[in-house]
Amino acid sequence: MPVIAIIGAGPGLGAAVARKFGREGFAVALIARNQAKLDALAVELEAEGVTARGYAADVREPATLESALARAADELGPISTLQYSPLPSRDYLKPVLDLTPELAREALQFSALGLIHAVRAVLPAMREAGGGSIILINGGTSVKARAGFAGTSVAFPAESAYGEMLFEALEGENIRVRQLVIPGGIPKLQLPNGIDDVALRIWEIQAAAGPFRTMLIPLEDGRE
Ligand SMILES: NC(=O)c1ccc[n+]([C@@H]2O[C@H](COP(=O)([O-])OP(=O)(O)OC[C@H]3O[C@@H](n4cnc5c(N)ncnc54)[C@H](OP(=O)(O)O)[C@@H]3O)[C@@H](O)[C@H]2O)c1
Structure with missing residues (x-):
């Protein structure tokens, strides 16, 4: 059974992607900081027929992330798909004049370094298996800096650059290394099937040949 690890597995996009990949026959490793919430989501998914387990980790603490990914691979099997989509803290969405070096460092740890640690943990198994997918989910500041959202404006581009190089x-x-950019808040996009449409798009872009970056909607139509 193929395995997807979702780093940033919360009730929104994380859960929607877990359901979509679960229905497509994947086992799901749910990774976020709160074990009790992950366990509750895993129970929900199991009730729907999806094999799912939660592994607590904080992406800013690499050892916890690497341990979670290792435990997931031991219990569920080698990770064939990695989604990196932790929800940025509101602290990373402060105005540029409030951006301290400490906050910038933390935002970079959250977005770029966490991804680099995660990729290096799962890549050997993907290469040995002869394939896999690595999916980055980011807001519009990965493409265009906005002075009101300083932390992600500094950190998302670093994450994107790493992803783009990996793609090559x-x-x-x-x-297949892919990035989906979601400009603006998901609820405001008024998609016909809401968050499930975003999960479907993620499924499609990682399953087919295509470019590194996909914009969910044009940047000028969104915010963030
Ligand atoms: N929601 C939007 O409107 C929107 C807009 C544009 C882009 N995005 C992108 O969509 C993704 C998130 O989707 P979502 O908003 O629907 O969120 P979600 O999947 O409902 O939840 C994401 C989860 O990330 C976890 N997380 C936060 N900080 C973490 C950390 N330091 N270490 C590990 N896990 C952490 C949180 O769980 P814990 O608190 O338990 O750790 C949270 O539940 C992100 O890639 C974000 O950039 C979202």
């Missing part, structure tokens, strides 16, 4: 480096190995 792994293209020949059947490891």
Whole structure:
């Protein structure tokens, strides 16, 4: 059974992607900081016929992330798909004149370094298996800086650059590296099936040949 690890598995997009991939036959490793919430989500998914388990980790603490991914692989099998989508703290959405070096460092740890640790933990198994998917989910500040959202404006581009380089480096190995950019708040996008449409889009972009970056909607139509 293929396994997806969702880093940032909350009640919104994380749960929707877990359901979509679960229905497609994936086992799901749910990763976020709160074990009790992960366990409750895993119970919900299991009731719907999806194999799911929760593994607590904080992306700002690499050892916890690496341990969660290792435990998930031991229990569920090698991770074939990695989604990196932790929800940024409101602290990373402060105006630029409030951005301290400490906050910038934390935002970079959250977005870029966490992803680099996670990728290095799962990539050997993907390469050995001869394929896999790595999916980054980001807001519009990954493409265009906004002075009101300073932390993500500094950190998302670093995450994106790493993803884009991975895309180039792994293209020949059947490891599909993809980024979905969601400009603006998901509820405000008024998608016909809400968050499920975003999960479907993620499923589609990682299943087919295509570019590194996909915009869910054009940047000028969104915010963030
Ligand atoms: N929601 C939007 O409107 C929107 C707009 C644009 C882009 N996005 C992107 O969509 C993704 C999030 O989707 P969502 O908003 O629907 O969220 P979600 O999947 O409902 O939840 C994401 C989860 O990330 C976890 N998280 C936060 N900080 C973490 C940390 N330090 N370490 C590990 N996990 C952490 C939180 O759980 P814990 O608190 O238990 O750790 C949270 O429940 C992100 O990639 C975000 O950039 C969302």
